[in-house]
Amino acid sequence: MDFDTPAAHVQDADLDGYVEYEIDVEKVLRQELPGVVDSAAIAPLTLDAIAALPAKAKGAYVLFEDGHPVYAGKTDTRHGFRSRLAKHHNTIQDRQGLDPARIGFKAVRIMVFSNFDVEAILIKALREKDPTALRWNFSGFGSNDPGHNREAQEPADFDKERPIDIDKLIVSPLQGRLVGVLELLLSLKDQLPYTFRYETDAGANGRPSHHRLGHADHREAAPIQLPDQPFTVRQAVQWALEVLPSGWRATIFPDRVILYREATPYPYAREHLTAE
Template sequence: MEAIAAVPELAKGAYVLFENGHPVYAGKTDTRHGFRSRLSRHFRTIQDRIGLDPTTIGFKAVRIMVFSNFDVEAILIDELRRKDSSALRWNFSGFGSNDPGHNREAQEPADFDKERPVDIDRPLDFLPLGSMLGALDLALALKDGLTYLFRYETDLNERGRPKRHTVGHVDFREAAPITLPEQPLTMREALILMLEVLPNEWRATVFPDRVILYREKVTYKYAREYLEFGQG
């Protein structure tokens, strides 16, 4: 993040990500989404992934003042692949793509996410150790602190649509408080603590790129793992 912060604010141009010095992704960015914004997003994507050490990832960025008359990204990709056919394997793999939105759990995950899925067994350093939290407070802390997407069921409004995640579900608000241990929790352990105080109908589902916690027993085609009460 220090290297990203050193890039001029709102600077635009082309960039390359490297893994152990090998180019794995090339892209471009404009003034609206400058280097800082785009690289910070990539920084989060490479955290907490199975088989991916974020300390091996670096970047190079070239500021370009005006490039509206040519496709700098395509030129960069073609040139790097011409020199090395194994370069830029993250391009066109779905790396860094947005949450697909409606019906997202039924959509096939991106190749990048299938190859480097999220790791729910790494200790989390942002939870208040030894404190007592409500289920909703813990869910909010996880949603804000995780580097990957965490979605959970909320109450419905008068139109039958989900309320904001800050409202949560009535089961969260009525659940017994959760006492966190004195040592850092993993996401798996945090989910198990929540499932212990929620009704048995709740289930956590782990996908390659996200985790959801819903009052359901749905089987998803692309789920990697399910967590339920009693598994801990």
């Protein structure tokens, strides 16, 4: 006996009363997963909606902008839906030309996951259906910080198309207070949904000290009286620059802000801020 079905294969083992049966799980996923995704409702990509997902659940997911699929991905045991979607939620905040309220998601938990490339299955199916779908998949969206010498590397297409917005008002816990420069920088670093990095003192081994220690110039600068109302990152950085010694400069990249005592001509900088 030797025959194929859409989802299984049976082999004769030449033993009476015994056969071998193997389910073609990948074939089942190719046939059924796109339809399962189609049938699911789109949820808003909010922290509440993400937190409602089962803990450590893994599988495949799709992000949508105005109902149009823009990104397909998968999770694993280490990074379940909550972890991965929370990272994406963070990425879409404070971006020029991107309204987080227009971004949604569908997540499909796959109990028999193994090493099947469900991401590739979804990408193929969704692009065959609509060639304009999943434009974020090959744009650098969702990639990790490039690490060493990152400021000299060309930004991802997603970051160039949807750069961070330093002119968006933020509600700060420091509003209305007289604060030191380091306290203001720490608050921005903790609150902002994108990388904000600043120079620190050199440690005993010559490497930069922890960001919470800051730089001597931060600790010795005159305090800043913050307004009672929300303010922008541009304003906050400018206020810090006004009380820091000369030589400090903020550099704005498509995906991050750095504040260093330097004049490095970064090739992919969008703008620089200095004391007025």
